[in-house]
Amino acid sequence: xxxxxxxxxxxxxxxxxxxxxxxxxxxxxxxxxxxxxxxxxxxxxxxxxxxxxxxxxxxxxxxxxxxxxxxxxxxxxxxxxxxxxxxxxxxxxxxxxxxxxxxxxxxxxxxxxxxxxxxxxxxxxxxxxxxxxxxxxxxxxxxxxxxxxxxxxxxxxxxxxxxxxxxxxxxxxxxxxxxxxxxxxxxx
Amino acid sequence: xxxxxxxxxxxxxxxxxxxxxxxxxxxxxxxxxxxxxxxxxxxxxxxxxxxxxxxxxxxxxxxxxxxxxxxxxxxxxxxxxxxxxxxxxxxxxxxxxxxxxxxxxxxxxxxxxxxxxxxxxxxxxxxxxxxxxxxxxxxxxxxxxxxxxxxxxxxxxxxxxxxxxxxxxxxxxxxxxxxxxxxxx
Ligand SMILES: [Zn+2]
Numbered sequence: 001x002x003x004x005x006x007x008x009x010x011x012x013x014x015x016x017x018x019x020x021x022x023x024x025x026x027x028x029x030x031x032x033x034x035x036x037x038x039x040x041x042x043x044x045x046x047x048x049x050x051x052x053x054x055x056x057x058x059x060x061x062x063x064x065x066x067x068x069x070x071x072x073x074x075x076x077x078x079x080x081x082x083x084x085x086x087x088x089x090x091x092x093x094x095x096x097x098x099x100x101x102x103x104x105x106x107x108x109x110x111x112x113x114x115x116x117x118x119x120x121x122x123x124x125x126x127x128x129x130x131x132x133x134x135x136x137x138x139x140x141x142x143x144x145x146x147x148x149x150x151x152x153x154x155x156x157x158x159x160x161x162x163x164x165x166x167x168x169x170x171x172x173x174x175x176x177x178x179x180x181x182x183x184x185x186x187x188x
Numbered sequence: 189x190x191x192x193x194x195x196x197x198x199x200x201x202x203x204x205x206x207x208x209x210x211x212x213x214x215x216x217x218x219x220x221x222x223x224x225x226x227x228x229x230x231x232x233x234x235x236x237x238x239x240x241x242x243x244x245x246x247x248x249x250x251x252x253x254x255x256x257x258x259x260x261x262x263x264x265x266x267x268x269x270x271x272x273x274x275x276x277x278x279x280x281x282x283x284x285x286x287x288x289x290x291x292x293x294x295x296x297x298x299x300x301x302x303x304x305x306x307x308x309x310x311x312x313x314x315x316x317x318x319x320x321x322x323x324x325x326x327x328x329x330x331x332x333x334x335x336x337x338x339x340x341x342x343x344x345x346x347x348x349x350x351x352x353x354x355x356x357x358x359x360x361x362x363x364x365x366x367x368x369x370x371x372x373x
Contacts, residue, residue, distance in 0.1 A: 011353050011356060011357075014328075014356065015327075015349075015352070039360075041298065041300060042300060042360055042363065042364070043356060043360050044300070045298070045299075045300025045301065045305060045309075045363075046300075046309055046356065046359050046360045046363055047328060047356060048300075048301075048306070049300075049305065049306040049309035049310055050309070050310070050313065050324050050325075050328040050329060050359070051328050051329065052306060052310075053212070053216065053310045053313070053329050054212075054310075055208045055209065055212050056208070056211055056212045056215050057207070057208050057211060058207055058208075058211040058224075058225050058228055059225060062203070062207055062211070062225065062228070062229070063200055063203045063204055063207065065229055066203055066229050066232045066233060067196065067199075067200055067203075069229065069233045070196065070199070070233060070236050071236075071237060
């Protein structure tokens with residue numbers, strides 16, 4: 001047997017049982033070839049060392065660390081699945097924007113009437129609120145004199161979008177059980 | 189155990205069951221405890237996120253192992269980018285003529301059977317090219333079949349066998365250079 005064949009068989013003996021003929025020929029070669037014998041001993045030692053490599057354990061708080069890193073589950077709200085709540089949030093954005101735009105005149109009227117109500121308030125509880133509201137409104141009016149006049153054509157769409165974002169946020173928070181929202185997609 | 193809805197307590201017990209084998213493999217492939225711990229954590233987090241893609245007829249351990257091996261190989265390649273010379277030297281001449289190894293065949297106190305030799309060889313696994321440490325770990329430590337290794341590494345079975353052959357040769361070569369000639373006698 002050539003040394004090259006012998007070395008190949010030594011390697012293969014770690015993966016399969018050699019046939020009786022192969023084994024006999026290899027044994028005969030190893031008896032006479034010092035180099036192949038040394039190779040066989042060393043390779044066997046190396047493979048045994050690999051096989052006997054002890055199982056290593058990670059740090060004791062490994063599991064806790066992994067659990068901390070897992071994405072927040074989409075829990076749903078009142079039995080409604082999280083995915084449904086996400087769709088609802090998207091729908092809420094559209095509806096809230098539309099309603100704000102539709103009732104823009106009423107909204108402007110309401111916003112104008114609030115300071116009037118605040119200054120008029122005469123019952124036993126409201127004077128405190130009226131005073132607080134009146135002073136805030138007074139400060140606002142004072143500051144407003146330094147600002148350019150508000151263009152309602154611009155303010156209404158901006159207000160619509162802000163209200164829509166607010167509504168969508170509430171819906172999403174409900175879907176996630178008021179935990180931080182992590183829109184982390186499931187990937188491989 | 190219901191994993192379909194990403195049940196956390198169920199997943200925690202899976203981590204407990206598999207963390208030893210995953211961390212051991214990571215340690216042999218990436219080479220140090222800190223990186224191995226990070227790689228093993230990454231593997232579990234990825235597995236959790238991909239739970240919906242896990243086929244119920246598959247073996248969870250094999251599936252997890254595949255994810256972990258990919259994470260570890262990527263990490264090992266990144267951390268060894270600046271030491272490609274190790275790759276090159278370990279791959280050189282593995283199949284060429286046999287090295288002149290001192291014959292210690294009849295020595296009753298063979299070095300290769302001493303714990304010192306085993307410890308050093310075990311620590312050398314991580315200095316092999318990642319693909320070699322991967323196949324050695326999978327085949328000789330975790331008893332995976334060629335088919336499982338082929339699936340895990342996404343390589344043909346023939347390539348897996350060739351890697352295994354070369355990996356043993358490369359580790360043997362490292363072992364020879366790590367010991368003084370008189371130590372091997
Ligand atoms: Zn020979």
